[in-house]
């Protein structure tokens with residue numbers, strides 16, 4: 323059976339990063355930048371006032387006190403028309419360019435204006451050069467890199483791109499992902515299950531995980547364990563960039579997902595990975611003539627298995643598609659907070675709670691009834707990895723932990 327690392331490698335070898343598209347900054351949120359940008363101007367473009375008040379030469383106020391002659395008022399968006407000589411000042415608004423000869427701004431709160439004489443009396447603490455102002459190009463010089471390729475665009479990157487002259491950007495957008503739950507036992511969450519039935523929790527949970535990964539879910543409801551219904555819904559699901567199926571991938575007589583996917587032309591890349599939970603995971607690719615390929619995951623139906631497999635493998639595929647430089651999940655080393663006995667017949671990703679103590683991650687594996695126990699995930703904020711075997715791990719030991 324494949325190891326988890328081999329499965330990661332097959333996913334990275336199979337999923338091609340999406341073709342970059344040009345879009346406006348209004349459309350680029352949660353896309354990944356495909357080409358790095360540089361600034362087309364200095365930031366700030368001029369020596370800039372950071373307070374409303376008076377632009378002064380600090381040498382005119384050795385003790386923070388002086389009466390100065392007012393030359394003009396400079397508003398944000400205008401330019402000064404006079405440079406300051408000894409004993410002179412100009413009133414200035416936040417965001418306006420400082421006049422030549424000024425090297426500081428005194429806040430209006432420390433100034434008394436005499437309108438008749440066009441003077442201002444300043445009484446403040448000693449004024450150091452640079453007070454309440456930002457020097458031209460002190461944040462960024464023209465031509466300097468702003469955002470690197472491979473960066474996820476969040477509100478702050480979007481703002482920085484606008485400021486530095488990149489109103490349109492080249493990006494890779496998140497995939498559209500079909501979700502298809504399978505199983506005769508499933509009823510929608512708003513129904514009360516009858517004998518033998520359970521609620522379809524995986525569909526909404528996958529929808530939520532997709533949104534959390536910044537991708538776009540397309541829920542398709544429930545397919546019954548019957549070839550006609552399943553193949554019709556698989557066809558609909560294969561129209562998007564990814565298709566996630568839940569359930570029907572192990573060894574039961576009604577586990578029809580792998581054979582129906584292959585009947586639809588999907589090529590299997592792997593089936594079964596040596597991990598717990600999630601062993602029956604299925605992954606394949608559909609090459610399409612006039613479109614980029616569709617990537618298909620058959621996730622195990624047990625809710626915890628589905629959740630863990632999404633987090634490890636589907637998220638990696640999404641990140642590869644979007645052009646992240648490091649798509650695989652990176653574990654942290656966390657200290658085991660208490661002794662823990664692991665009994666896995668496979669490498670086990672055990673639900674865990676991670677807390678921070680003086681900057682150090684401390685991990686506590688949680689009590690769980692296994693991969694059907696969805697309730698136990700509610701207090702988890704990650705999984706801790708334990709190798710195959712029946713072994714006691716002592717408190718204090720460092721273990722690989724994946725944060726959610």
Ligand SMILES: Nc1nc2c(c(=O)[nH]1)N[C@H]1C(S)=C(S)[C@@H](COP(=O)(O)OP(=O)(O)OC[C@H]3O[C@@H](n4cnc5c(N)ncnc54)[C@H](O)[C@@H]3O)O[C@H]1N2
Nearest residue numbers: 503505522523524525569570571572573601622623624627
């Ligand atoms: N003989 C074998 N049996 C099983 C094996 C095996 O290797 N040999 N693997 C086991 C493992 S491990 C897992 S995990 C499960 C996965 O099974 P399937 O992916 O085929 O899923 P189902 O059998 O359809 O369902 C399993 C379980 O999950 C519940 N389920 C299914 N869909 C949903 C949903 N949308 N929402 C909530 N719960 C769902 C379903 O009712 C079952 O209880 O197979 C083992 N068996």
Ligand code: MOO
Nearest residue numbers: 599600601627693
């Ligand atoms: O591996 Mo299954 O995913 O144990 O429940």
